[in-house]
Amino acid sequence: MVKNLYIIGTEPRTGKSAIALGLTQMLLRDVQRVAFFRPIISGGQGNRKDHDINLILSQFYLNQRYEDTYAFTLAEARDIVNRGEHALLVETILNKYKGLERRFDFVLCEGTDFLGSDPAFEVDINSEIAANLGAPVLLVTNAQGKSPEEIVSSTQLAIDGFEEKGLDILATIINRAEVKDKDYVLSQLSCKFRSTTECLHYVIPEEPSLGKPTVKDVAKWLDAEVLIGREQLDAQVDDYLVAAMQVGNFLDYISKNCLVVTPGDRSDIILSCYASRQSTEYPDMAGIVLTGGIEPQRNIRKLIEGWSGNPMPVLLTKGHTFKTARVLMDLYGRIEADDQKKIATALGTFETNVDVNELRTRLEAKRSTRVTPKMFEYSLIEKAKNDRKHIVLPEGSSGRILKAADILLRRGVVDLTILGDPDQIRSDISQMSLDLSAAHIVSPAKSPLFDAYVNTFYDMRKAKGMTMEVARDTMADPTYFGTMMVKLGHAHGMVSGSITTTAQTIRPAFQIIKTKPGASIVSSVFLMCLSDRVLVFGDCAVIPNPNAKELADIAIQSAETAMIFGVEPRVAMLSYSTGESGSGEDVDKVREATKLVRELRPELLVEGPLQYDAAANPDVAATKLPGSAVAGKATVFIFPDLNTGNNTYKAVQQSAGAVAIGPVLQGLNMPVNDLSRGCTVDDIVNTVAITAIQAQAVQAQGK
Template sequence: MSKNLYITATEEKSGKSAIALGVMQLLLRDLQHVAIFRPIINDNQTGSRDHDINLIMSYFNLDINYEDTYAYTLKEARELINSGKHSLLLENILNKYSQLEEKYDFVLCEGTDFQGKDQNFEFDINAEIAANLSCPVLLVANGRGKTSEDIIASTQLVIDALEDKGVDTVAAIINRITASKAEMDGILSSIKCKARCTEDLLVYGIAEDESLGNPSMNDVRKWLDASVLYGHGRLDTLVDDYVIAAMRIGNFLEYIETASLIITPGDRSDIILSSLASRLSSSFPDISGILLTGGLQPSASVHRLIEGWTGVPIPILSVDTNTYRTTQLLSELYGRIDPEDQRKTASALGTFESHVNINELRHRLVTSKSIKVTPKMFEYKLVQKAKANKQTIVLPEGTSERVLRAADMLTRRGVADIILLGKGDEVGVKVSSLGLDMHDVRIMDPVASPEFDDYCETYFKLREHKGIRMSDAKDRMMDPTYFASMMVYKGHADGMVSGSVTTTQQTIRPAFEFIKTKPTASIVSSVFLMCLKDRILVFGDCAVNPNPNAEQLAEIALSSAQTAKIFGVEPRVALLSYSTGQSGKGADVEKVKEAARIAKERAPELLIEGPLQYDAAIDPSVAKTKLPDSQVAGRATVFIFPDLNTGNNTYKAVQRSAEQSVAIGPVLQGLNKPVNDLSRGCTVPDIVNTVAITAIQAQAEKGLI
C-alpha cells in the first residue's frame, strides 16, 4: 500500500488547493490518520500560516503541529541551493517528511505554487523532492484560456519531463478547462495516449468554475487589509477583472464589464456615483464593487447621498495605498478557498467529485507505490536504518582527514558509535586543526591499549599453525588494520571500515586470516550498490575474485541476493554472459549456465536467470525479444558478472556515464563479521555510507533486521 502522494502543478493559479482538498477528503474515507506536508511554502511577509496547509488542517480538523507540516520557504530553499547546500536542503526535507511518515497512515504532499520568479526552478525542485520521497505524483495542469492543442502539448511535455526525472505520475488532472464537453473528452484521451509514462495513467478534466477561480470581494478585502465602507453583506460577490478609473465618466463607462472591480482614488466622487448608477441600470453590466485608493474618502455630501440610498447594491472598500501600488498587489491575488467559507469549500469538493472517478482514483492511490528510489533517498534510508540500532564501528585510519571528517559527521548524525585508532596526540592535533568535535568518538592507541597483549596472544594461537611467532604477532597487532580486525573478531567492535589510505589487500588480509568466512560460504566476494537516477542495482563481484568457477559464481549470486535483501532491494538475479539463453556456446557461456543451475538448485525460491546479456537483463523491450517468458529478464536487480575484469570495468562505466549515479562499495560478503574496504579516492560521504552499510550488516549478523 502506498503511504504518500505528491500533488504538483504545472504553473500558478491552477486550482491546486481545490484538488488537494478533494484528494484529502478521498483519503480520509479509507484512512484514519492522514497528514499534510508542504516541503516548500511561499515566502510569508505577514507571519500568517500557509494558506493551503491552513485550509486542509482547519477544514478536516487535522491534529498536526503546524511547524511539522513544512520544511522551508521558497526564499530559504533558493538560498540553500545557491550557497551549495543542495544536499542539506533535501536531507532536512526528508527528515521532516519521515517524522510524519512514522506517525501517520498516509502523507499528502503538496508542491510549490509557482508564484516565484523562476518557474523552471520550481518544477525541478518539485520533481526532485517527489523522486527523493519516493512519492507518486498527481499532476494538476491549468487549462484556463488555452486551446486544446496547447493543453495537450504542455501537459504531455510535463508528464514526460517528470518521467525523465525518475518520478511516477499516477494521475493528471486538467483543471479549469473552458472547452466543451466533447473537446474536453478529446483532450483527455489524447493526453492518455501520448504520454510516455505508464499505460495506467489516470487522466481527468475539470471544467472552469468561476466561483472557485475568481476572488471574491472578501478576498480583496483580506488581501489588501481594506476597510469596508458599504455593502458588508455583499462581500461574497465575485471579481472577474479590474478597471482602473482615470478617465471622465463618459469614457470610463465604456470599459466596464460584468464582475468588474472599479479601482479609483477616494476623491473621485463622479466615478463612485456613476459606478453605483451603472449597477442599477439594466443597460450596463453588473460590476462587483468599488475600491477606493489613497486613503481618501468621498465628501460628506457624497457619503450622505450613498447612505440615503436604500440597499447599496455593491461593496465599497477603502485602502491607504495609491492606485498604482494597489493594482500591483491585486495582480497577485487569485481565488482562494478559505476553510470558513462553506459555500466555496462545498463547491470545490462537489466539482472535484463530479469530474473525477473517485473510486478509481482512491483504489489507485492506496494500492500503488512508486518503486523508484533515488541515490539521495537510498543514502538517507541507509543512515536511518543504521541509526535504528546503533552499532560500534572501528576506523583504523585515525589520522586521515577524510576519515576524521566522516567520524565527526557520523557522530553528529548518530549513525554509529565510532572508534578511531591512532596515537592520541597525533589525532588530537589533526582534529584541532580541522576544527572538528570528537567528544563522542573513542580514540584508541593500539600499542597503549590494555587489550594489546590479549590481542597478540589470540592472534598467536590462531596463526601458530602457520609458523607465526609471538614477536610476529606483536608486530601484526601494532598495525592498526590488524588491531581493528581483532577488535571485530573479539566482539569489541561490530564492524570495521578501512582503505582510504591502504590497499584492498591490506584491508581484507587480516579478515581472511582470522575472521574467516561463514560456515555457508567458501569464498569472500563483493558487491557494489549502484544507485542510479531512479533505482538501486546490485553488481557483483567487482572487486575480489578474478575468475570464479561455476560453483563460486553460484555462491556469489546467492550471497549478492542476500545482501540485496538486507538493503531493501528485491532480488531478481541475472548471471551475465555474452549470450542470452541458448543463443551462444563456449566455455565461458557454459560456466554461467552451470552457475545458474547450481544457484537455482540451492535456492529454488529465488528468481534467477542465466546466461543473460546485460541489455536483456535490464531493458524490458530487449527482454521481450530475447527471453520473453523470463521473470528476471528486463527486470533484474542483481547483476552477477562472470569475472573481475568484466565486473570492475562495467561498474565504473555505469558509474561514470549514468546520470546522477552513485556507486557505494565494495561491500564485502561471506565473512563471519562485517569488514568493508574503501576506495583510496573515496569522499567523506562515501565513508559515511560505507560505515552505515557496515552497521546494517552487523545488525543483520545479530538477527536485528
C-alpha cells in the same frame, strides 16, 4: 495501496488547492490518518501561513502542527542549492516527510506554486522530490483561455516532460477548462503509469466563483479598511477599473462585477458609482476601493451611508492608485479557510468531474517500486539507527574519516572508536571544528587491551611461524588492532581503506576474522543506485578469475547481501551468450556455476548464462529467453570475472549517472569493509551504515 501522492501544478494558477481539497476528502473516507505535506512553500508575507496548508488543516482538522507540514520556502531552497548544498535540501525534506510517514497512514504532498522567477527550477525540484519520496504523481494543468488543441498540446508536453524524468504519473487533471469538447481532449492524451497501465485523465471546467476573487479577498490582499458594506464582501470581482477620468467618460467603462479603484477625494466618481446602481442601463459593479488613505468628505460619506438603493462595499487603502492597481493585478481567486461557500463549491466541482471511485481504486492498486539513490541512502541510515552498532575506524589520521565520523555521531547512526594518535586526532578535530566528543579515540599500542590482543593474535598464528615480537609489532598497526576488536566483540564491524590499500584492509580480516560457515571465499558487491531502482553487482573488486564453484559462491553471497539491503534477489549469471545459444570455456563455466547455485540454493531465482541486455531489458528478454523468471527483471548481476565486473560497474556509474556504493565485502564471519582511496565523506558515511546493517544481520543469524 501506496502511502503517498504528489500533486504537481505544471504552471501558475492551476487551481491545485481545490484539487487538494477534493483529494483529501476522498482519502479521509478510507484512510484514518491522513497528513498534508508541502516540501517547499512560496513563503508568505510577514507571519502569514501558507494558504494551501492553512486551508487543508483548517477544513479537515488533521492532527498536524503547522511547522511539520513544510520543509523550506522557495527562497530558502534556492539559496541552499546555490550554495552547493543540494544534498542537504533533499535530505531535510526526506527527514520531514519520514516523520509524517511514521505517524500517518497516508501523506498527500503538494508541489510548488510556480509563482517564482524560474519555472525550470521548480519543475526540476518537484520532479526530484517526488522521485525521492517514491510518490506517484497527479499533474494539474491550467486550461484557462486555451483552445482544445492548445490544452492537448500543453498537457501532453507536461506529461512527456515529467515521464522523461522517470516519474510515475497516476493521473492528470485539466483544470479551469472552457472547452465543450471534453471527449476530444481526453482522447488525445497519452501517458502510462510505470509503463504498463494507462494513467487517468479528467477535465474540470472553469468555475468563476473559485477562480475569481471576492471583495473580501481584495480587502485582505490590500490590508484595507472596510468603510461601508461589510455584509456585501462576498461579491465576486470580475475586473478592475481605475477611475482617473471625468465621470462622463468613466461611465462608459463600467462592466458587470467590476471593482472601481479611485482616489478617496474623487467624490464625483464615488457618487456616480452609487447612482449607476439605481440605473437599469448600467451593470452592477462589485464595489469601490478608495486609495491614498483619503476618506470621503463627511457629507459625502453621510450621503452614501444613508443610501437606500442596492448596497455596495467601499474599501479604504493607504497605497496610491497606481500602486494599488499594480498589487491587484497579482490577485487571483483563492479558497480561504473560512469561506465555506467556496469550499463546498470546490468539493462539489471536484466530485462532479473526477471519478473518485476510479481514482481511489487505481491508487489502492498501485505500490511504488521506485527507489532513488537518495531514498536508498536514507534507508541505510534509518536501518543502521534502528539497532545501533559499534564500528571501529582505524584511519584516524584521515580528515575525511573524521568529517564522516562527525556526521555519523550527530545523526546517531552508530557508536564509534577511532584509532590513531589521540593528540593529533584532537588537534585535527579542533582545526576542522568537528564534534567527536562521543567517539572513543584510542592509540592501539597504549590501549589496556593491547597485550591481550597480542597474545590472541600470537595464539592464532603461531602454527604459521608467528613470534611474540612480530605479533606485538603487527598489533600496533591500527588496521590489525581494529580487526581484532571486531573478532573479540569489542566492535561490531570495521571500515577502512580511505588512505590504505585494499590488501591492507582485507589481509587482517582473512587472518583474524576468516570466512563464515558455508562461504569458501570472500568476495564483494557494489550496490548500484540507478534513478529508479537498486541493483547488486558482484564481484567487481576482489576475485580476479573465479572458477565455477567460486562463481556460485559469489552468486549465493550476493543474493544474501541483496536481501539484507531490501533488494529482492533475482540472480543473473552473466556471459557473452544467452541460454543454450553459445559454447566455449567461459560460457561453460557460467553454466556450471548456475547449476551449482540451483543445487545449493534451490529457492533462489537464478538464470544463466545471460547477456546483460537479456538480464536487464524486458523486451530483449522476451525475444532471447521468453518465460524466464529472471531475464528482463534481474536485480543481482554476477559477472564472470573481475575484469568484466569492474569495467561494467564503472561504465554504468559514469554513463547512467548511477551512485555506486561499495565495495561491500561478503563471506566474512563479521563485517569488514574496504573504502576506495578516492572516496568522499558521503561514501564513508554510507559504508559505515552498510557495515552496521551487516552487523545487525550477523547478530540476527546468531540468535
